[in-house]
């Protein structure tokens with residue numbers, strides 16, 4: 001069986017023509033098939049159009065989220081519910097062309113686990129879309145070692161048994177090829193067609209450039225940790241090890257925090273050889289961050305159920321920003337680092353040095369060290385989020401619609 005997964009968010013004018021196109025192509029392939037539209041909490045008529053369609057189309061499955069959870073979550077849900085051995089994903093805005101599906105599947109059958117589409121002749125704005133994409137793809141391929149031209153193209157074919165193993169969270173859909181290497185996927189790429197968007201609006205702006213940069217750093221770390229040793233390769237293994245060593249049970253968290261803070265203390269001593277105060281504050285910060293880390297991760301499971309303060313705190317820190325600690329802590333770290341640098345430069349100018357006084361002098365190394373620590377903590381959080389991704393869902397399914405044999409919709 002073949003499963004087609006399409007995430008849609010406010011695509012009312014696109015879903016019907018897209019469904020018809022996909023169906024026409026699937027008929028030529030000849031396998032049994034199902035088409036899963038994942039409605040990511042659309043606020044327009046998308047769901048109504050789909051449910052109308054569902055009444056006549058037994059092969060259509062609609063998964064509707066309670067609220068918007070993002071394209072990655074929508075794709076993850078599609079992969080989870082898909083029943084086929086082979087899966088194809090594509091955008092719901094008619095920019096990808098279902099006509100490329102047979103070629104993708106042919107390539108998959110040559111013995112690959114993932115075949116990526118490459119929008120060689122991409123039909124998007126040059127300066128704001130294509131140039132950043134070319135740069136990002138070049139960096140991703142250099143950093144992750146997966147030489148794919150177009151990571152952002154949603155048109156891909158997967159071996160279901162492989163993609164179902166890759167934990168997807170945050171905005172990871174742009175990094176599926178790189179993350180698939182964690183489970184040892186064999187990856188290929190073929191050129192696909194691409195059309196300009198005719199109906200509806202793109203859901204992303206220029207803000208993605210900064211987010212993708214943070215992602216690249218985080219995923220590089222995840223990939224190197226998870227592919228480094230066979231023992232670590234199993235996410236569950238890493239998660240168990242980390243949580244046992246550090247956070248579980250409670251007393252151990254304090255012990256581990258104290259041990260782990262030691263290098264920070266030494267770092268503090270080297271950085272501020274004359275200022276013990278700064279070294280101690282560095283230590284204190286390290287301990288509090290680690291305890292906080294223990295607290296948050298320990299309570300993640302409860303956070304989804306209880307309304308306790310620690311549960312809420314855990315949710316906020318660990319999974320508040322779509323389960324991306326680096327998205328939350330990264331900018332704070334970088335800001336602190338930049339501020340420290342600024343103070344450092346101000347110290348150079350003798351006039352301002354006097355004006356800043358002693359406080360100004362001590363501030364710069366503290367800000368720099370704090371920035372680095374916060375950033376590292378964000379990266380550490382990423383590892384935990386990845387290891388734990390299978391246990392916590394990013395989305396809540398409101399309804400699943402699928403016409404039964406009599407042609408009526410059931411929930």
Ligand code: UDP
Nearest residue numbers: 007008009040070071074091092093202203
């Ligand atoms: N999408 C989604 N949830 C979101 C944002 C986007 O399901 O929060 C879907 C969207 O409906 C489309 C696909 O993801 O089918 C790609 O989005 P878009 O076309 O806006 O991205 P672009 O092509 O501009 O990169």
Ligand code: MG
Nearest residue numbers: 091093095197
């Ligand atoms: Mg698009």
